[in-house]
Amino acid sequence: MASTDPDLQERYNAGPRKASKPSGDQEVVRPVPIPVVVAGVAIPLIVLIVALMMVRTVGDDAAQEAASEPYAAVPLPAPGAETEECAALIDALPPALGDANQVALTEPAPPGVAAYRMPDAEPIVVRCGLDAPPTFVVGVGLQEVNGVQWFNEPDPNPAVTASTWVAVDRPEFVAVTLPEGSGTGPIQDLSDTLTATLDETEPNPAPAG
Structure with missing residues (x-):
């Protein structure tokens, strides 16, 4: 006799069961x-x-x-820039001063000027025939580099990090402006050129006071 228990029938009609996959x-x-x-x-x-x-x-x-970009030189009072001495110096300058290579000047270029650039493009500017530095007076200290007497001309602006040195023992005053970190190579090379090109003269500072 068949069972009519609904609970039992429900348990057996729960639907197909998913067979487990053998481990193999x-x-x-x-x-x-x-x-x-x-x-x-x-x-x-x-x-x-x-x-x-x-x-x-x-x-x-x-x-x-x-x-290698050309340098735009600002004209400065330079009464001796067109003298034979300055022309000879500019012509004798080497293609490099220390790590700086010479670059062209933008036109119109003032006479007696040459420019160089460091690898980071910072300029080095050489000027010949300038007026005497106003602070070059009796008693100031000079520094000799390769036979040339140099005067360090202070900049009135304390924010300026470049330094300007002026050769004071040649027939014309020769200034070079050096950027911070340029080392001693540029002024040494320039001193060698000055010694070979221009005669040595006695420094003549202005009276103090």
């Missing part, structure tokens, strides 16, 4: 091949290196262009 049929996870892993790491790294090299190349080109 479990899905196998295969490792990623080593070449694929290497390629995944190397390719982005190569792309990054190439991009950095391109950026560096562009930066180097811009720096070289700036370091």
Whole structure:
């Protein structure tokens, strides 16, 4: 006699059951091949290196262009700029002073002037035939570099970091303005050129006071 118990019938009509997969049929996870892993790491790294090299190349080109840019010299009172001595000095200047290379002057260029640029494009300016420095008076200290007596002319603006040195023992006053960090090479090379080009004279400072 068939059972009519509704609870029993419900228990047996709960629907199909999902059969469990035998342990022998479990899905196998295969490792990623080593070449694929290497390629995944190397390719982005190569792309990054190439991009950095391109950026560096562009930066180097811009720096070289700036370091060779002509210099716009500001005219200053220089009564001796067109003398034979100044013309001889400007013609004898070397293509480099220390780490600075000579660059052209923008026109109109004042006479008796030459310009150089450091690798970071900071200018070095040589001027011949200037008036005597107003602070070059009896008792001031001088510094000798390769046979040339130099006077350090202070800038009235304390914010200016460049220094100006004036050769005071030649027939014409010769000034060179050096940017901070240019080292001693530029003034040494310029001193050698002055010694070879212009005769030495006795410094003649103005009376003090």
